[in-house]
Amino acid sequence: MKKGQNKCVMEVQINYLKNVPSDDGDFLLKWSFSSMKGVIENLKCSNRTITGTENDIIEVLCNEVKLYGTKITKQNLKFMLIQNITNQKKKKEVNFGTGFIDLSPFTTIKIKREISIKIKAEKSDFSFECHLTIWNKNTLTDITYANNSDEKKVKMVGFKQIESEEEEENLIPKKVDNSLEIPRTLEDMVNDIDEETDEQLMVVTYPPSTGPIDLQEIFGSLKNMKGDFDSIDNFIELLKKWWSDNEAHIELNIIPISMEDWIDCVWLIKTLETFKVIKFGFEEENNIESQCKLQIEKALKDTKKRLTKLIQERVEGMLKNLILSTAFDSTKSNFEEGIATAYVRFISSVYESVCKISSTYANSFIRQLFHFSIYSIFEGIVDSHNVDGSKGFQLNYFGICIQNEMDQVTVLRKYREEFIPIIEVSRLLTMPLDVDLMKLKEEVFPTVKYNLLLKVLQEFKPGNSNPNSIPKSVFKFLSKHLEQEPIPSKYDLIEN
Incomplete structure (x- = not known):
């Protein structure tokens, strides 16, 4: 010791x-x-x-x-x-x-x-x-x-x-x-x-509280106000009191980790963004640095991460049955239609709520969420070895259902092209493949990377819906054209 x-x-x-x-x-x-x-x-x-x-x-x-x-x-x-x-x-x-x-x-x-x-x-x-x-x-x-x-x-x-322990290096x-x-x-x-x-x-220095902050008041106010957008002004008044000395207070770190639902996270982000402007002004007007401001910025960052995590978990739950299902019957397609309807309704609700923070943030958030959804499906069918012609027809129908549902929601209509990769991968699983077709990759599968095409086809199994085996020449062609970067992941950050 x-x-x-x-x-x-x-x-x-x-x-x-x-x-x-x-x-x-x-x-x-x-x-x-x-x-x-x-x-x-x-x-x-x-x-x-x-x-x-x-x-x-x-x-x-x-x-x-x-x-x-x-x-x-x-x-x-x-x-x-x-x-x-x-x-x-x-x-x-x-x-x-x-x-x-x-x-x-x-x-x-x-x-x-x-x-x-x-x-x-x-x-x-x-x-x-x-x-x-x-x-x-x-x-x-x-x-x-x-x-x-x-x-x-x-x-x-x-x-x-x-x-x-490996994750520590990145933190x-x-x-x-x-x-x-x-x-x-x-x-x-x-x-x-x-x-x-x-x-x-x-460890960062947290000066002793000058007044001290009452944990009971924090818990009580959060219990009564979080998630209620009409209470934002009242909660801001409490934040003014708690951060009145412009110092960081360790007790206030309980606020972001108390957000249990995604709508609570949206509420807190909106509240902290508003409070930050009230206290410090806009960034271009005031570059004040203080322990208080940095603590607020960290709380915002942590809450945005939690918002993303909670919504991703909901999306994964919605898509799980689609990924694991092993049969597709075009005459009984209520299953895919139901998932598509529930998914678009949820995304619409998320978009409407996140727009309360800002339309720019909402646009970036939703596009990132669509990327996560699409590549969760790709990674899921590969990891479960559920790659065949039947899955291709199912994904094609699901992608069409998603686009049709989005056409019915005005604010989401502009994002329908985000689901083109689903259609392209479904095409990959349902067509007879040869080298000549793969040479037309930029016309037939323009949005899907070569390394992802190869990964999916390595798991492909011939079946009733597509009995054609993949020629070795196709694998050889794809291997020669692999991109330098890793296979796209659902966690990749996309450019906006």
């Missing part, structure tokens, strides 16, 4: 593990922390979910992190999920995957925090969720507020830890200049990876 650094006892309770690959056998959860090791035994799985008990608690000794201007070393608690399988009187251990969580951000928190981490499978992209409750045993305090004389415990909204904060850093919460801490030196990170 470094000089002047206190120790604290951290407790981690295992609530449940969800989407576990198998229901069979007994499970163990092995853990390690520094030189400490342990195991939680006799875990049972039902419906691919392992539920912990109140006794499944890991207790470790940590270095306590200071709030102000401190360099820290990350303190990773690592997990390994093991399955015991008994076969012909022999026991076999199967390692399902590993995950980790940095306990440093939690050492100063005085209430219990609930978070989820990913446990990644060995030699696979598959991962499943581990839900935890974490607290500092030395400083645990219940935060309560009154409601009709009854006290209710306020549960702070959990935040997402990084999912793998290292950058200084604005030599003296001013972007405000960051302890929860946002990510450690610089340097195998030859101590892994350390400078």
Whole structure:
């Protein structure tokens, strides 16, 4: 332990593990922390979910992190999920995957925090969720507020830890200049990876509150106002009070992570954008730099990321059945029509709401969302090995349904061309292919990259709808024309 650094006892309770690959056998959860090791035994799985008990608690000794201007070393608690399988009187251990969580951000928190981490499978992209409750045993305090004389415990909204150690390299904060850093919460801490030196990170300085900010007031106001666009003015008055000293306040970082629904995120972005202009003026008029302004900008950035994530999850849910379906009947097409109708209605609602922020932002957001939707379908059918002529005819019909639905919505009509890649890939799966056709790629499949064409065709299986095998000459031709850049991904940022 470094000089002047206190120790604290951290407790981690295992609530449940969800989407576990198998229901069979007994499970163990092995853990390690520094030189400490342990195991939680006799875990049972039902419906691919392992539920912990109140006794499944890991207790470790940590270095306590200071709030102000401190360099820290990350303190990773690592997990390994093991399955015991008994076969012909022999026991076999199967390692399902590993995950980790940095306990440093939690050492100063005085209430219990609930978070989820990913446990990644060995030699696979598959991962499943581990839900935890974490607290500092030395400083645990219940935060309560009154409601009709009854006290209710306020549960702070959990935040997402990084999912793998490799992701850390992309999350290292950058200084604005030599003296001013972007405000960051302890929860946002990510450690610089340097195998030859101590892994350390400078925590931003949050000056003590001058008045202090009341967490009860923050939670109460958010509960009553978030998502209600008529309450924006009232919430701005509270923001004026909380940021009246132009300083960053760590308590206010709870605001963006409290947005539970996508419409709440739109509301907060609109509120913070309006408040920022009221307090600091337009960017071209006023270039004031302060800890308060930087904290607001970070809150805006985090909320926009959360908005994107929540809407993407909704879209993936809508498209999942389309991706996984293995049959298409043109005489019974209500399935594709229903998905297309629900999808366009949802996108229309999103566009109308996001326009409250700005029409420019809405245009950029919707185009990015269409790109995500299209490439989610491409990646989904490839990953599920569901690529044949029947899928081609289904995608073609779905693309036409989407365009027809968009024609009925005035504000979306201009985006109908965004779905041309769906039509082109469907054409790829339903036509007899040869080198001569591939040479006409710029006329037949102009919007689809060569490397994506190759990826899709590598998974193609002949069937009743298209019994033609892909000639080797087609693969050879495509391989010679592959682009330098990677295969397009649903997460690629598109130019507007």
